[in-house]
Amino acid sequence: MEKEIERKIIHVDMDAFYASVEQMDNPKLKCKPIAVGGNSQRGVVAAASYEARKYGVHSAMPSKIAASKCRSLIFVKARFDRYKQLSQQIREIFYRYTDLVEPLSLDEAYLDVTENKKGISTATDIAIEIKEAIKKEIGLTASAGVSINKFLAKIASDYRKPDGLFVIKPHQVVPFIEELPIEKFFGVGKKTAEKMHELQIKTGADLKAKSLKELIKHFGKQGRYFYSVSRGEDYRRVNPNRIRKSVGAENTFSESLQSKEEIIEALQTIAEKCWNRYKQTKAQAHTVTLKVKFDDFKQITRSKTLEEIIESAVVFDKALAELVDSFNMENKVRLVGCSLSNFEVENPIDSHGQLTLRF
Template sequence: MDFDFPLRKIIHVDMDAFYASVEQHDNPELKGKPIAVGGGSKRGVVSAASYEARKFGVRSAMSGMQAQRNCPQLIFVKPRFDRYKEISLQIRSIFYEYTDLVEPLSLDEAYLDVTENKKGNPSATLIAKEIRQKILDKTGLTASAGISINKFIAKVASDYNKPNGQKTVNPEEVIQFLEDLDIRKFYGVGKVTADKMYRLGIFTGKDLKQKSLEFLDEHFGKSGKYYYHVVRGIHLSAVKPHRIPKSVGAERTFFENLSSEIFMLEKLRHIAEELERRLKKSKIAGKTITLKIKFSDFTLQTRSKTLPYYISSKDLILETAKELLYQSPLEESVRLLGISLANLNTEKDDEPPKKESVLVQLKFDF
């Protein structure tokens, strides 16, 4: 199949269990043992889990108590973010040996556009292999990678041969790869969306591809267009060296669960003040306010409202957050509250394919 838009050579590099792997590397006594970074206190939450702990169902964002129940021999380690950042910068310096088009997603993963690269190497597959070896030599840590024609497919592919592996999806393999893909593996499809898709008879990329744009818009709103395009291999988002955030937020986890809305409002006021500071620092405003509520049973609920104008002041943020809080009764006590602002004044939609774009033949060395 030919694609009616220019193809890129994109690598997604993802460190393997990064925080936990750093701890095991720095303390050899932890090697081969189930460890969790964070989560050790009564109110603790797991930030990362080693592969040994994951075998017992320990996952990031899980409460420390639940993680301990899943794996009684679990070892909790206090996070050292300065150390993780130090190693992340070492890894990033390796990326820049190959290209300046590096888009970090977090301390442990990034996209690289190597369509044209500093080494003059036409093979993105070989570049990914070299990068992973250099990371191992420099830090003692392993990384996995996905390589393909766009960011979406590269991101999905990087999970395929974890840990310490890589997968290339060549242009001629893209459509079959996406059709065979379990819908749960589509980047951007979470558990709730996957369950909804199951109910609609969508289990694989092939099932998704058979749904019309109108059908997807009706059932998934603005995400429908995204699903319609990515399953056809269309994802035009470029690698952005200075990535613009899609949302800005702040949240607090409380030492004691809150059951009184009066106390919640006081907490929301502090969160709104922190959010205002972050917005002003970045000179950002937004239209969509989302209130995040995590209950004592760890269920999560979000409530959103989109305003007709951009806001960044704590008073307007708090006013809308308060309205969302009172939207429906709270049946459980609350352990976490958060407010985020999206639909920012920094966002620009990626341009759709143009009819006059060059038709790229499948003579593209990966």
């Protein structure tokens, strides 16, 4: 097999991005526990400042629970136009070094700096420059991870937050992964970690000791992924033209919905917003998903996959109506969302070879 070009990957992740922006723009919020999004009674936290995180407040937490954990918590309305503006300025800094930038969201991105515009010899020096530029020009801090592939770079960026820099050099990859707690592996959630513990898998070394056949038996297709990353193998390229895997919209209501008729009515606006976003992507979806969250925070999703591409809003609306009809109203509903996914074009997984890099 032909040897693949040697790669140097950086993962840059802004520190508590939305909350940090609010603290930067409003000095009165500096050093205070704040939550972006929701309010003390309804909704969910979109982002929490590090001061709030000390109390156990985190993103995706129901606002009511967040408020109970931190009585001095300040709720701030999200300003996505502002976050998008700053995100674009941050990406412009990335583009000074490479055009191979793959944004994952407004606040994080992968960069392939194997060949960079400034001719800097090490990825570590590039990461340092990028962090300094973001701090000086934007006024925010970022954490960066540097390594031989996406999997390791992403883990590294979270290793010394906030304002951190962590480098996993080629010769450090194997010992680093072998000592890594399984909970730190990207893609291992709470339930998967519990299952791994039952199988006596607690570290990367334990995971690496399992055969491919055994991992597939217990974890299905994901078993192949676990087999590869436990050996430091991740051959996905940084894709500057990454295609979105889904498009959606949702709304949390100030007054809970009490019937399916109210859900159908509320879905009209939500579905229209989702459909407009879908048409802008020029994607070709096959799956419609309905998301419902009840007052007790129990959440359900229902999906319908169509053989033909979803090209009509009428087809989309009909599928949503069928999905609404498919579940039982166990409680009042506080949130409704919908999405289109299962696009025909997916990101390719690349072939592999040996990697020996100067970092």
